[in-house]
Amino acid sequence: MKKVTKCAPQYALTDLGMAFEHLFDNPGDFKYPNFKKKGSKRDSFRLDNCQFKVENNRIRVPHVGWVRMHERLRFRGAKLLWATISRQADGWYVSIQLELHDLDHLSPAKNQGRIGVDLGVLNFATLSNGLVFEGPKPLKKYSEKLAKLQRKFSRTEKNSHNRAKLRIKIARLYEKISNIRLDAIHKLTAFLTANYSEVCIEDLSVKGMMRNHHLARAISDMGFREFRRQMEYKMKQRGGRLIIASRWFPSSKMCRFCGLTNKALKLKHRLWVCPHCGRIIVDRDVNAAINLCNYIDRVDKSDSCSDSGRAAASSQKGNAVSSESYPDVCPAGEDPSRLKAAAERQGCQSTMQTCRKTLAGNDAADPGENSKAFYYGVGSDDWGSQRNSLPGSFGAEVVSKQTVNVQVCSEAQ
Numbered sequence: 001m002k003k004v005t006k007c008a009p010q011y012a013l014t015d016l017g018m019a020f021e022h023l024f025d026n027p028g029d030f031k032y033p034n035f036k037k038k039g040s041k042r043d044s045f046r047l048d049n050c051q052f053k054v055e056n057n058r059i060r061v062p063h064v065g066w067v068r069m070h071e072r073l074r075f076r077g078a079k080l081l082w083a084t085i086s087r088q089a090d091g092w093y094v095s096i097q098l099e100l101h102d103l104d105h106l107s108p109a110k111n112q113g114r115i116g117v118d119l120g121v122l123n124f125a126t127l128s129n130g131l132v133f134e135g136p137k138p139l140k141k142y143s144e145k146l147a148k149l150q151r152k153f154s155r156t157e158k159n160s161h162n163r164a165k166l167r168i169k170i171a172r173l174y175e176k177i178s179n180i181r182l183d184a185i186h187k188l189t190a191f192l193t194a195n196y197s198e199v200c201i202e203d204l205s206v207k208g209m210m211r212n213h214h215l216a217r218a219i220s221d222m223g224f225r226e227f228r229r230q231m232e233y234k235m236k237q238r239g240g241r242l243i244i245a246s247r248w249f250p251s252s253k254m255c256r257f258c259g260l261t262n263k264a265l266k267l268k269h270r271l272w273v274c275p276h277c278g279r280i281i282v283d284r285d286v287n288a289a290i291n292l293c294n295y296i297d298r299v300d301k302s303d304s305c306s307d308s309g310r311a312a313a314s315s316q317k318g319n320a321v322s323s324e325s326y327p328d329v330c331p332a333g334e335d336p337s338r339l340k341a342a343a344e345r346q347g348c349q350s351t352m353q354t355c356r357k358t359l360a361g362n363d364a365a366d367p368g369e370n371s372k373a374f375y376y377g378v379g380s381d382d383w384g385s386q387r388n389s390l391p392g393s394f395g396a397e398v399v400s401k402q403t404v405n406v407q408v409c410s411e412a413q
Contacts, residue, residue, distance in 0.1 A: 004045075005062040011046040044086035052083050059094060061085065075100060089171035108239045114198035116293030118251065118285050119227065121218045125188060126285035128293035133188055138180040139221040146173055181223050185230060193234040200243040200292045201228065202251060245295050251288035255281065 019033040053060040057072045079099040086093050116128035124135030139146075149170050156163040192199055204224050210216045228244075235242040245251065253265045258277040265272055265284075272281050281287045 003063060005047065005051055007047050007051050008045040042086060042088070044084055047083045047085070049080045049082060052080075054080065054096070059083070069094065073098075089168070089175040109193060109197045110195050112195050112197070114200070114293055114296050115192065115196040116200045116289040116291065116295070117192065118288040118292060119202065119204065119222070119224055120285055121215055121222065123285060124184075124222055125227075126283075126289045128286070128289040130286065132285070135222055136180050136184045137218075137221050138177040139217070142173060142177055146170070146177075149173065181221070182226065185223055185227050189227065189230040189234050192231070193238045193240060196240070197238075198241045198243065198296055199231065199235065200245055200296050201231065202249070202292065203244045203247040204228075205247055243296055243299050245292055249291075249295065251291040251295075252284050254287075254291050255279065256287050256290045256294070 016033060019030070022030045023032060047062070051062050054073060057069045058066050059069055060066050073096065075098055081097040081099055083097070084095045086095070118126045120126065123132045125133045127133075149166060153163065153166040153170060156166060206219065206224050209219050212219075231242055250261050250263075253262045254260065255262070255274040255277065257279045258274060260274050260276040262272060262274070270284055272284070273279070274281065
């Protein structure tokens with residue numbers, strides 16, 4: 001005990017007490033605290049403000065001395081509260097808690113109105129104006145390399161030097177995967193908060209979605225919860241407004257033209273025909289994003305975002321047209337003849353197997369090679385005002401006109 005500072009065991013006992021409090025208050029959400037062996041988990045300890053000192057790019061740690069940091073503190077003259085020193089795969093990190101007064105907020109978002117954002121697995125984010133951002137999917141990209149290292153690790157002898165080296169390599173690869181994911185989410189959230197004053201997203205149940213073992217790996221590779229966390233604090237910094245739609249709001253199953261809720265729609269149906277108005281929903285993600293954008297009108301601005309979102313969803317539950325009133329609900333894939341007839345009514349060239357529909361966007365400017373997102377052109381925003389502020393780490397180039405090929409298959413085939 002004499003070799004470590006007094007704060008290390010004190011804060012460890014404090015954290016243990018908080019863990020038991022969470023367990024007793026919410027036994028369904030928290031588990032019994034487990035013992036964490038040194039080196040097996042994230043090693044860290046905390047220091048009081050009287051136990052450390054910061055000068056320029058150095059920090060003095062008890063029983064260690066002065067240690068050089070890679071950067072200086074960003075805020076001068078702030079009161080130091082405590083510091084947490086942790087070991088990660090690629091080195092040691094220190095996180096310093098500061099007390100700030102009269103902090104200048106970031107510039108408010110550009111006056112581009114409101115936007116709806118639909119999160120998904122195929123594409124990370126789809127906006128109601130037609131922009132579609134592909135996620136980097138780093139876990140999928142490095143899955144083969146990760147599996148190769150894990151196979152080599154399983155063949156090594158326990159407590160050997162080679163096993164320890166491979167453990168470090170695997171940990172650093174996981175750290176790289178996490179950093180790629182965080183970088184993409186930071187760029188996307190910064191783009192949204194800097195350009196839109198009102199953003200609506202869904203209250204996704206990630207824990208429930210992870211129960212689908214076919215999609216659990218892909219969902220965990222997206223980082224939906226981290227996206228919401230960053231949107232919450234960045235919108236607050238910008239002075240914007242984040243609306244959280246109820247998780248029971250049928251954004252994907254609701255027709256954006258007439259309000260029909262197609263309860264027969266499944267995840268595999270990317271295209272479907274509304275049985276009430278006969279319109280073709282070419283892309284279910286864009287349709288969901290537009291419904292989320294329209295959801296903002298239902299929210300009372302005087303209430304808080306989350307509370308008013310749930311209240312508006314419950315009050316509007318009986319107003320939308322329900323598919324139970326229309327027994328002929330048939331999403332694409334179950335009745336190709338109906339899809340063909342509806343497509344012909346709208347002037348689309350279609351056959352029994354393929355429906356080709358061109359979504360015309362703005363032809364004013366070439367988006368360029370550095371702007372990486374799909375643009376479907378279903379919105380009315382000026383594309384030229386958005387092209388220069390797009391984040392640059394997403395997987396596909398922007399196109400001003402997109403031709404969508406949709407396969408219409410029948411179960412009888």
